[in-house]
Amino acid sequence: MTRRLFCFPHAGGQASSFAGWTGLAPDGLEIVPLEYRGRGVRYGESAYANYDQAVQELAHAISADQAGGMPYGLFGHSMGALLAFDVASVLARRGEAAPRCVFVSGRNPPHRASDAEQGELDDGRLMHLLTEVGGVPDALVSNGRFLKHYLGRFRDDLVMLRSRSTIESGVRLDCRIVVMHGEDDTAVATAWLPEWARYSRAGHDVLAFPGGHFFLHEHPDRVLPAVAEALT
Numbered sequence: 001m002t003r004r005l006f007c008f009p010h011a012g013g014q015a016s017s018f019a020g021w022t023g024l025a026p027d028g029l030e031i032v033p034l035e036y037r038g039r040g041v042r043y044g045e046s047a048y049a050n051y052d053q054a055v056q057e058l059a060h061a062i063s064a065d066q067a068g069g070m071p072y073g074l075f076g077h078s079m080g081a082l083l084a085f086d087v088a089s090v091l092a093r094r095g096e097a098a099p100r101c102v103f104v105s106g107r108n109p110p111h112r113a114s115d116a117e118q119g120e121l122d123d124g125r126l127m128h129l130l131t132e133v134g135g136v137p138d139a140l141v142s143n144g145r146f147l148k149h150y151l152g153r154f155r156d157d158l159v160m161l162r163s164r165s166t167i168e169s170g171v172r173l174d175c176r177i178v179v180m181h182g183e184d185d186t187a188v189a190t191a192w193l194p195e196w197a198r199y200s201r202a203g204h205d206v207l208a209f210p211g212g213h214f215f216l217h218e219h220p221d222r223v224l225p226a227v228a229e230a231l232t
Contacts, residue, residue: 001028001071002028002029002030002070002071003028003029003030003070003071003072003073003100003228003231003232004030004032004065004066004070004071004072004073005025005029005030005031005032005072005073005074005075005227005231006032006034006062006065006072006073006074006075006084007021007031007032007033007034007075007076007077007080008034008058008074008075008076008077008079008080008081008083008084008087009033009034009036009039009077009079009080010077010078010079010080010106011078011079011154011157011158011161012130012150012151012153012154012157013039013077013080014035014036014039014040015033015034015035015039015040015041016033016040017033017217018031018033019033020217020220021033021220021224024220024221024224025224025228026224026225026228028228029224029227029228029231032065034058034061036048036054036157037054037057038153038156039153047156047160048160050160050163051160051161051163051164051165052163052164052165054083054160055083055086055087055090056090058083058087059087059090059091059094062074062087062091063091063094063096066096066097069097071100071231072099072100073099073100073101073102073103073227073230073231074087074088074099074101074102074103075103075105075227076102076103076104076105076107077105077106077107077216078105078106078107078187078213079107079157079161080105081103081104081105081106081107082104082107082110082161082164084102084103084104085102085104085110085173085177085199086164088102088173088175089171089173092173092174098173098174098175099175100175100176100230100231101175101176101177101178101230101231102173102175102176102177102178102200103177103178103180103227103230104177104178104179104180104196105179105180105181105216106180106181106182106185106187106188106213106214106215106216107188108188108189108192108193109192109193109195109196109198109199110199111195112189112192112195121155121158121159123148123151126151126154126155126158127151130151130154132186132187133185133186133187133212133213133214134212134213134214136150171199172198172199172200172201173199173200173201173202174200174201174202175200175202176200176202176203176204176205176230177196177197177199177200177202177203177204177205178204178205178207178226178227178230179193179194179196179204179205179206179207180207180208180209180215180216180223180226181193181206181207181208181209181215182208182209182210182211182212182213182214182215182218183208183209183210183211183215184210184211184212185211185212185213185215186212186213187213188213190208193206194206205230207226209222209223210222
């Protein structure tokens with residue numbers, strides 16, 4: 001049976017960051033990378049006005065895609081993990097078919113704000129944040145124009161995250177939450193990750209993988225089989 005996996009990129013990222021997963025996914029797992037406004041094929045569109053607009057629009061896209069009722073999961077990395085969780089919450093409130101699992105990758109639970117979402121957002125600090133987690137592509141370091149564009153995109157996403165409404169502590173999904181992280185990821189606190197349990201009635205798992213913040217691209221051969229098994 002085919003299962004569909006909707007993938008939410010990290011802050012500053014775009015759908016192409018999941019391009020390598022398409023050819024590596026196990027049989028029966030269809031990878032569907034989501035594109036944010038102003039990125040990739042949506043480059044000409046203006047950025048989201050706020051976080052809620054992003055959540056509502058992404059939830060609508062998944063709802064429209066799922067008209068046929070195919071089993072599916074949501075996979076979000078870093079900022080994308082929070083978006084995936086909130087989109088699942090919106091779909092639940094609408095009474096729509098729930099995902100089988102929500103995979104939250106490289107992200108502390110919602111009530112634990114990350115350092116990146118606090119403080120100044122000047123270019124120097126953004127470069128520091130990205131360098132710490134290995135989030136500056138080598139091709140950008142030597143290209144000032146594209147690096148500035150990338151930093152602007154990253155800044156836009158962090159500003160959008162700051163517009164997220166007050167945490168709804170009572171939100172609990174009816175599907176399982178699978179927490180994934182890299183063993184050397186300095187962007188998450190492993191002691192906090194089990195706290196994702198408070199957001200699901202169906203239970204949770206915490207899975208560690210070799211690598212840093214971008215372990216999912218360093219070791220897709222390990223991550224994708226784990227995703228496929230959880231969606232079975």
